Amino acid sequence: MQEKSTKLLIAIVLQIVIVFSLIVFKFSVVVGGVDVLLKVAPVDPRDPLRGDYVTFRYDVSNIPAGYIPNKMYPLNSGQTIYVTLTKSYNKYDESFRITGVTDSLPKGYEVGDIPVYIKATVVGRGSNSRGIPVIGSLDTDTIESGSDVRVSYGVEEYFIPEGSGRGVIFFNKDVKALVSVDARGNSVLKQVYIDDEPWP
Numbered sequence: 001m002q003e004k005s006t007k008l009l010i011a012i013v014l015q016i017v018i019v020f021s022l023i024v025f026k027f028s029v030v031v032g033g034v035d036v037l038l039k040v041a042p043v044d045p046r047d048p049l050r051g052d053y054v055t056f057r058y059d060v061s062n063i064p065a066g067y068i069p070n071k072m073y074p075l076n077s078g079q080t081i082y083v084t085l086t087k088s089y090n091k092y093d094e095s096f097r098i099t100g101v102t103d104s105l106p107k108g109y110e111v112g113d114i115p116v117y118i119k120a121t122v123v124g125r126g127s128n129s130r131g132i133p134v135i136g137s138l139d140t141d142t143i144e145s146g147s148d149v150r151v152s153y154g155v156e157e158y159f160i161p162e163g164s165g166r167g168v169i170f171f172n173k174d175v176k177a178l179v180s181v182d183a184r185g186n187s188v189l190k191q192v193y194i195d196d197e198p199w200p
Contacts, residue, residue: 033180033188034111036085036118037095040175040192053157056177056192060085060098061156062126063149068101073145079122082185083151086115095176111183119185120151155179155189160200170194 039059060083067084068075075081084100096116105117126148143149155177178191192199 033182033186034116035190036087036116036179036181037176038179039095040170040177053159056156056158058153058156058177060096061151061153063098063101063151065146065148067098068149070145072101072103073143075122075143075149077122077124077141077143081120081122081151082117083120083153084115085118105183105185109183111181116181117185118153118179118181118187120153123150123152126150153179153187155187158189158192 041057041059041061063083072081082102082105083098084102085096086099087094087096099115102117109117122143125143158177174195176193177189178193179187179189181187
């Protein structure tokens with residue numbers, strides 16, 4: 001009986017430690033990171049099964065093959081890469097865009113340096129060299145040269161107050177996400193804007 005109680009206590013403590021570690025990690029990224037604006041792709045983010053979370057896809061979630069050095073291919077699903085982001089030169093659009101891809105952070109890179117390097121995980125193939133989407137691309141384990149690459153940044157889910165996301169449609173809207181990125185490429189989603197207004 002006592003052994004079961006001890007195991008239960010250990011399990012509870014471990015869960016608390018994990019949650020606390022995540023909070024500290026995200027706080028450190030927000031405090032020590034640099035803010036970048038990312039355009040959210042025009043998709044409906046609501047998923048009834050996800051409850052009070054919405055799921056986003058960004059314009060930078062699909063990396064055109066032209067930005068990926070040939071020496072980095074083949075890429076594998078689950079592989080970590082670093083996407084180079086640079087602020088748009090358009091004075092009416094302050095969002096960041098892809099300007100390159102690397103397999104590691106540059107030596108001596110610090111927060112505030114331009115361009116910004118954000119850590120990404122390869123999810124699968126996006127499209128081929130002619131821009132034609134590949135069927136079943138998310139199930140592809142190996143991505144060969146000439147294919148766009150679909151990635152995840154770990155900032156695709158956003159918690160919202162209960163019920164505040166119902167009925168929201170992102171089509172025909174200017175949707176951006178404010179993301180904080182630290183010197184190691186880690187990122188945290190801070191705020192979402194719809195037509196320059198904070199949401200929710």
